Amino acid sequence: MNAPLVAVAHGSRDPRSAATIRELLDVVRSVRPELDVRTAFLELSAPGLGDVLDALHAEGSGQAVIVPLLLGHAYHASVDIPNAAREAERRNPLLRLRIAEVLGPDRRLRQAAWRRLLEGGADPGDPELGVVLAGAGSAHESANRLVSEVAEVWQRHSRWAGAVAAFAAAAEPDVPAALERLRAWGARRFAVGSWFLAPGRLPDRVLERAAEHVERPVLADTMGAAPELAELVIERYEAALAARPGLLAHAT
Template sequence: MTPPPLVLLAHGSRDPRHAATVQALRAGVAGRRPGLRAEVAFLDFNAPRVSAALGALAASGEREAVVLPLLLTRAFHAKTDVPAALRAAAARLPRLTIRTAGVLGPSPLLRAALERRLTEAGVHDRASTAVVLAAAGSSDPEATAEVERLAREWQRAGGWWAVRPAYASARGPRPAEAVTALRTAGAPRVAVAPFALAPGRLPARIAAGSAEADTVADVLGAAPELAELVLRRYDEAVVAGRRLKGQARQKPSLAGV
């Protein structure tokens, strides 16, 4: 059975590195799963938009697709923008079954990717390093709670001097405030770990607010852990889709009743 194609749906950004990073992640996913058709799409700023990407799949003869939102938490985009865009696409493409995979977080693989980026940035002594987990920020309490839970779990399991969340927008503290607070608390070294998928406006804010940190890691980008996580979410969506198909076949027909 040919696997349904995967569409990696990113937010999009005017920063050209954003789309390039998403394409690099797509290449990493495709390299791990030969035979899987993997495409990219964007909600805004970049092409192709998700409706165009899905339309191209339908035009090529595909009858099913899995759309995976490249989002780290279930915030506004996951709950509002993505469903709206996919509803509109489904209305225009009635012969294409569109399945939505879960967002990336939460997952231990995200923590592993964060640690990879810190190591690449030269952070090795965890016991003397405090980490600022710098997220984009959201007014959605579920998304904020997820970032705070990740910070707590990472500190407990990672052996860091401390791990503190910070946000580039919406609520505080800002990254600069978190760096200052950790310095005041006596942290020997402070590193900032951007909890962001690709370069863009909010990751740029994180970088600008991290000037007083000893180290600023790169965004998660095309880390191998991200490619593995994408495939896990894809597989989960495929299994759920098969289960739904099986349930539909098992329902008794009401014809003639």
């Protein structure tokens, strides 16, 4: 019997966020109907990760793979999820857990965000278009660097005036500063790409700031229930299963 896949997202007070995560996991189930796929959240949404792991143990599961639905490796991946898993194992001594790698970096994230941007109306051949790729922002520079690297890749594959990363919090530049940089590079029209998995307070903040500073910007949807993401979730799960057995083993 396959180990259950416990997909854990950050969580949000915005009900659209949890609904989007559940839609993504419905796509995972459609691809791998034999898998027991559970939804969990770190905070602000239910059910919590610990509750899901306890329920699996109560149902007789002896193992599970936790797949973090996080775009980069920062505090939640390095501290919160391992701590929650260790606590679950202490409460349930017969439960053995593995933690998969976070979703990023991976070309499929870049592809999903790019597709959402084009669906929003951005033209890769427009030399007067400036594109902001907006992410949450993190105290971990590696997570911010990932967003900047994606913007650089997009720039190389377009004729835009420029493409730059911007952040909703905890990192710079913010959206207004990024827009000013693009203006200095010759942009006359603007688009905002989304380095967010699901809607919520931070994506809304990004869109509001963009609308305050430019007229009629192209606004991309969050990645959401993209097939690329479902494929990636399954791959992370399978890699964790294939890793050397051990307490809270991580895929590499």
